[in-house]
Amino acid sequence: MSLDSPAAKPHERLAAALDGDMGEVNALIRARMASENAPRIPEVTAHLVEAGGKRLRPLLTLASARMMGYSGSHHLRLAATVEFIHTATLLHDDVVDESRQRRGRPTANLLWDNKSSVLVGDYLFARSFQLMVETGSLRVLDILADAAATIAEGEVLQMTAAQNLATDEAVYLKVVRGKTAALFSAATEVGGVIADAPEDEIRALREYGDALGIAFQIVDDLLDYQGDAKATGKNIGDDFRERKLTLPVIKAVGAADAEERTFWSRTIEKGRQEDGDLDRALTLLNKHGALQATRADALAWTAKAKDSLARVSGADAALQEMLADLADFVVARVS
Amino acid sequence: MSLDSPAAKPHERLAAALDGDMGEVNALIRARMASENAPRIPEVTAHLVEAGGKRLRPLLTLASARMMGYSGSHHLRLAATVEFIHTATLLHDDVVDESRQRRGRPTANLLWDNKSSVLVGDYLFARSFQLMVETGSLRVLDILADAAATIAEGEVLQMTAAQNLATDEAVYLKVVRGKTAALFSAATEVGGVIADAPEDEIRALREYGDALGIAFQIVDDLLDYQGDAKATGKNIGDDFRERKLTLPVIKAVGAADAEERTFWSRTIEKGRQEDGDLDRALTLLNKHGALQATRADALAWTAKAKDSLARVSGADAALQEMLADLADFVVARVS
Known part of the structure; x- marks a missing residue:
């Protein structure tokens, strides 16, 4: 099935339309989750980030900026920012809820420990903060x-x-x-x-x-x-x-x-x-x-x-339509 | 013993010299740790904030700004910011270390639970972030x-x-x-x-x-x-x-x-x-x-x-001397 096909889900069509941007966001996420001093940090982060979430939040930022005709690069930093904030909250939520599974894999708190999840979450939150400061x-x-x-x-x-x-x-x-x-x-x-x-x-x-x-x-x-x-x-x-x-x-x-x-x-x-x-x-x-x-x-x-x-009145009607379809898709799961 | 007396400890003399500022910082801390929606937040925060730490970090910010002749009010926000960051890290540290006592009192993770310490720490970190954004x-x-x-x-x-x-x-x-x-x-x-x-x-x-x-x-x-x-x-x-x-x-x-x-x-x-x-x-x-x-x-x-x-070359020699004395005091504990 082609991603341009109407049968593709709206978030898949968004991801295809924003493929270039999203590639840069993923590269930015990988670069910024690194830590020269504490290898535990990228280990824990990669476990979650690479488990294949839908990246819905960064897609929303990219689509909003592009739809309004943005042609700079700060939207990439902001997309990485919202994904880092999201990842940090997932790490802490799983500690709080004592969860054992997330995205079909064992949670970080189970694979490592609660300490790692708390501290790596804090690190990602600080990293998200650095990224957004860079937008000025x-x-x-x-x-x-x-x-x-x-x-x-x-x-x-x-x-x-x-x-x-x-x-x-x-x-x-x-x-x-x-x-x-x-x-x-x-x-x-x-x-x-x-x-x-x-x-x-x-x-x-x-x-x-x-x-x-x-x-x-x-x-x-x-x-x-x-x-x-x-x-x-x-x-x-x-x-x-x-x-x-x-x-x-x-x-x-x-x-x-x-x-x-x-x-x-x-x-x-x-x-x-x-x-x-x-x-x-x-x-x-x-x-x-x-x-x-x-x-x-x-x-x-x-x-x-x-x-x-x-x-x-967005500059990109195709992206705007995908965002509208996304709203329909969210409730289609219970229609 | 008077706080102006040389026998007072340097951080006590700093606190006395910056008494007016510190009063405003404490008021700001109380105002910003409030949460209309979630009363658990000020309960947990107050337990730690009011346990009588030395407030060393906010004193450092106030003293540095005043020493350099600052006469605005953003230093108050920044002093509250560093105290919030410090408090957030203490809450998370006590979860990570499974500590049972802090500042002579039972830790928040013991009195409430790990969940409260993780989430209230996150809240204080976000609050510190809001405060520093206000400085522009x-x-x-x-x-x-x-x-x-x-x-x-x-x-x-x-x-x-x-x-x-x-x-x-x-x-x-x-x-x-x-x-x-x-x-x-x-x-x-x-x-x-x-x-x-x-x-x-x-x-x-x-x-x-x-x-x-x-x-x-x-x-x-x-x-x-x-x-x-x-x-x-x-x-x-x-x-x-x-x-x-x-x-x-x-x-x-x-x-x-x-x-x-x-x-x-x-x-x-x-x-x-x-x-x-x-x-x-x-x-x-x-x-x-x-x-x-x-x-x-x-x-x-x-x-x-x-x-x-x-x-x-600070504008306030007295504050500068207290900061120098503070450095001596830190090691005097093991002299």
Whole structure:
């Protein structure tokens, strides 16, 4: 199948269209993850970086900058920056969640140890910071510093709110902005900023990234209850077993009667799960239409992403269309 | 005892001389460690920040800027920045070292958990980044980004080199620059930069901070073998028990005969320690003059710190003298 073929997925078409840029970004990532003094650093980083993630965040930065007619080279540094920030947060997340698998491979904390993951994450965060300083744009630095704070705050909020039935959709949205949308929106916004796009188009790019990130995370949380394990690589019910209070459950808890509330309190808050509890959870999710309502939310965020993108008069219509298709593709997984 | 009295310690006199600035820095730290969304963040931060560290790093920034005649307010932000970076590294270090006590109190990882320490550290690092962006100085950002990378690299290097007898003094120096001197030298350098000092004086301030930090860490490592537990709060031999290859041991290993090498290999590399091993280690350290040689190194770095400082024609002679006294004070602990 050709990557130009409409059958290729939008992120694959983006990667093909930005192939030259992405090659330079990958070279930059390899150069900057090196450490003359501490070989452990590139070992750990390479394990994760070369495991074949989709490179969605750097693609968003490259596409945003190119779409706005940028012809310099700072977008390459910014694309490497967002990938380093993402990689650093994955390393720390896997320590925090005690995860054992990531991208189909054992996690770094399992292969090496928690220490290596914490310290190499810190190193990559510092390296991302050096890269963005090289662009010489204080505005870009401001955006990425804010994103970094929102990411960390969202992670702490998730940790403290995850098993509390009082968590509502507003808190969920803050967590999702932190864990996913903050970096998506920063990735698209800095692309526009570095290309010196008009203010209202920079804002539209930011809102596209924000809505895309939220849709992406909602779909991820939905797939955990209704996905096809073969297609998604996730097992049904992982979030339930890990007692994560995601959007489908928040909606079901909001509609629960007293007896159902007791069930959610026992399984999520207290973590006393028994055989058959996942089935019962799925029954309750369906009874209250929680999965359908969650899907409707994801579609609404996708529509918002596309509306925002439509406000941009980009110089490259083909890239702009791929970004719109990307928004559709994100929710197509649960259509 | 008055803080103006010569009997007060230099860092206490510095704190008294910079009392007004330091009050504003503390207010800024409290304001910026807040998080509307995640109350866990200020809880964990306050536990560490309010445990009464000496605030040496922010004092270095304030003193450097004021000494060079700075009259703006960005030095306050930079002082808070270096304290946040320091606090973030302490939180992560305690996770990495599985420490149970810090500044005479249980560590955050013990009181809460490793997750909180990792994520709150990330948050403080992001907050420090926001603070420095507010100064609008790309040069300051460059210095602090480099310092952050050196710190993380030094930590990884320490982790991988600590129990390897091949570690030599050059590696030790890299580790020490990472764990201590990088932030000391960045703290003094950014003070000079924000005050718009002449280039050679900025360099001299940087070299003062670098040498002071190295002397500080060497003394710390020396006190572990010859300190007075009551005065230092450290127990003799902690580093030996934790199998840390610090400068005194590196010197003794360098002079060891075959039988002594076997001893160091068993106790440090393999970690098979028995009763009486610490006494034997101390005997070997004394036999080869390793403690004296280590102390001589610390004194040489102190002299270098004072020489560098003497190259600065600061606008405030009193502050400059306190910084020189601080260098003497650092090694006075082992004189």
